[in-house]
Amino acid sequence: MWRPSRTGEAHPMTKIKRHAALCVASTTAAVFTGLTGLTPAPAAAQASARTPALASAWTAAQAPVAPRGTLRWTACEGEDVDPRQQCATVEVPRDHADPDGPTLSLAVSRIPSEKPSVRRGALLLIPGGPGEPGIDNPSGKGQKLPQKVRDAYDLIGLDPRGMGRSTPVDCGFERRDIAPSALRPWPGTDGSVTGNLAAARRMSDACARNGGPLLRHLTTANIARDLDRVRAALGEPRVSAWATSYGTYVGAVYAQLFPSRTDRVVLDSNDDPDPARVGRNWIAAHERGVEDAFPDFAEWASRPGNPDRLARTADEVRPLFLRLAARLDREPVPWPGADPAELNGNVLRHTLLTTLYEPDGYPALARLIRAAREGAPLPPAPWAPPEKALQNSVAVGTATLCNDVAWPRSADTYRKEVAASRAAFPLTAGMPRNAMPCAAWPYEPREAPVRVTGRGPSNILLIQNERDPASPLAGARRLRAALGDRARMVTVDATGHESYLANGNACGDRTVTRFLTTGKRPAGDVRCD
Template sequence: MKQIKRNASLIAASALLFGLAVPLTASAADTEPLEWTKCGGTGLDPRQRCATLSVPMNYADPGGRKIDIVLSRLPSEKPSARRGALLMIPGGPGGDSLAGPSETGRHLPRSVRDAYDLIGFAPRGNSPSTPVSCDFDRSDLARTKLLPWPTAGGSVAENMAAARRMSDACARAGDELLQHVSTKNNARDIDRIRAALGERKLSAWGVSYGTYVGAAYREMFPRRTDRIVLDSNDHPDPVQGQRAWLAAFEVGVEDNFPEFAKWASRPGNPHRLARTAAEVRPLFLRLAARLDRTPIPWPGSNPEELNGNVLRQTMLDGFYDPADGYPAVAELMLAAKKGTVPPAPQAPPDPVLRNYAAVVAATVCNDAAWPRSAAVYRKDVATGRLKYPLTAGMPRNAMVCAAWPWQPKEPPVRVTDRGPSDVLLIQNERDVATPLSGALKLREALGRRAVMVTNDATGHGAYLDNGTACGDTLVSRFLATGERPRKDTDCR
């Protein structure tokens, strides 16, 4: 994030000494004027415009190499009611919100669209901002490799080999930017965005990983925030503490599976899997185990077979959005029972996946160091497989970070209860990726600075997505008027 103008040499020395723990604040004078032009893409609001902002690649060397951050803006629909700018902080890592002002913006109530210019952006490393990429093998771009599923017997040897292979591919890329993609630098970039927009304070709506970025921004620049909504909340320390970013899937799947089982056993459901909800879990586990032993060829997919881990990954992906995801999981289970496969899913082009995978790796690995010993992962995976058989040890396994070629340049953000009370958390009870248990940890860390609204709802994405009308109303009211619930609130 940004920097307060002082003696330049003192700033540089302090940044190096203290790892930029005390951020420096950007002013409009630090940025060039934004030139807004028509955005690329289809289906956008014709009023949406895009611009490119230049920021330091390395905030410890602000006079060094610059990188581009691409922004989008949809202006307030009622200038007389305009309060400021609302930045949409995307999830991921690896996501962007460039289309958000048009696509998500159309679902916002008029009171919010009147109050703000809606701002989207592609975070550092994400195309079309200055991109990073590693020349990963195509096989390593499979979903079951990007999330580290162990072998059917629980071995992590292949995962450790993949971590070394992928880390070597990033090292060979020779792009120094890979070392500077991190949550703290994302937060610093946001403050550059604020300054370039000419805003004294910035409101933000962060989703999923964007809640950690939003919390980081709020921690690093407390006097630069206005109204902050954190939606589908990450554990406040997602890469330390049992590697909680990945470990969240264990609890998230367990929170969600009973809802899937009720849906999949409902009479009249064309995708019905069993007569009772109690039968669905053992059916899934039997199918996964059978596919571990005898995969079904699946031409055109990556990998080109339906194995147990592909079924498990499909379940995990499907639980993000029950409306579309539950039928997809059930269809795959029904096909597997018959020994067949549906049409191969269409994956994004390999260059897009390489960009995405490089951003994920750089962010997670640069935020904090992971264990390097295979023995740590063997032990943790064995424990996870016994305690959480649905996820088969994956959430405790070795990602690329187990062999990442660089050490973190600064400590991760520590979320605290210091600063103004201007945060509203919105959370679904049953969220596969950011479970309620992790959200409660963030709520605890923020203390008096926050109020939390909890939806009796299933799926990832709470506001204007898989939440409740009650939760949507409370968030919209906060954004439009600043009025928050007096205390933590359940929406049922």
């Protein structure tokens, strides 16, 4: 999932910060109810025109191993780019079912192995999202990798189809529909979904008018097929990968479609691969994820000696937060510079959720809570990404979620699910079960989601925080079960989104590094305290 901005700090959004012009906010926007004036292609004629197994065969046939060095590498643009990073483009079919039809460009980057004598191959740094750029990952997260990993691999980044410096898409959404707290479907203060459904209709109309033909072909399976085209252009018979967040689903789908093309695959902060729900499960998982992660914030916010302490005991923090959110539902307070320019209950809930992604944001959240409770001036509003980048990211994220699987169309379905979620998980107030853009999407999925299975080489290692607000442990366990003996899982006693090299957990980091450099995995699943 996308990592949103933390209160009062530069925007870290889902690990996106690597290229400031492409930073974007929050998990996908709210788009619902159907479109008039467009005729979706019949699902039966297009969906599953090729089964996932056949898709693997024909895509593989289109992507033979190319000689090394066929890409034209040039210097990359950007102020914060490592001078060693090189960039190139790879042409791929817009529609992989029509390999001789129109094409699009993928922006690809690399930092070559720092010790060619021990080079093993290429390591794809698969970004999260959907709707997250990754072109500058070799200069960013790639430089956090231990030296022996950077020696063993060329680090490969890319902007997925539709994103950033690849051939982009843009739906031209109204600004009010892409404000940071609007990008998740927070219901009305009384649990109403009426406003969300209205936003969905506006956004669906915008995508139908402005999205262009590429919008129909933004799917996880097509991203995986694109990765195999990149592998071929690199001249690699197999590739390794470090995938994070939504990228774990991309990586699992790639390993399913192209098992013989995988070398060593690390899936970090894992999404539930349920093919019946796909993105619906990822959004719904926030209710469980926030419940898992909140006690860590409560313990921190009640710790003696903490200058930002909110309560005497951890048990007092939850009711304190809920009372404040309810009060702000009734009586929002101005927040100059924010979008919208007020702190209401849902903006506070949104800020909690985004802060739990990275616990180093706890002090900023605590200061916001204290100021709001005491009627003091609020801290500076969060940094917002450029609108062009935000428009692009939301369009890609929306289309990918909606094209992967069909979502319910009935408003009653969402009303009932929101009511149940609000009762069981008040910290998220029904948002995770609310209607997303896909409830109104004008197109049917063109093919069935790929079912992740245990068929293929045993070369996958999952790493997972126990308390992840966006990709909770329960979903990671489902991916682990689906992969069977192909995988092992390392569970880390940590809070936050992303695990490898993110928590200072020597056991977890050591286990992943050993796998990437030697191929050795634990004999069974392990827990790192």
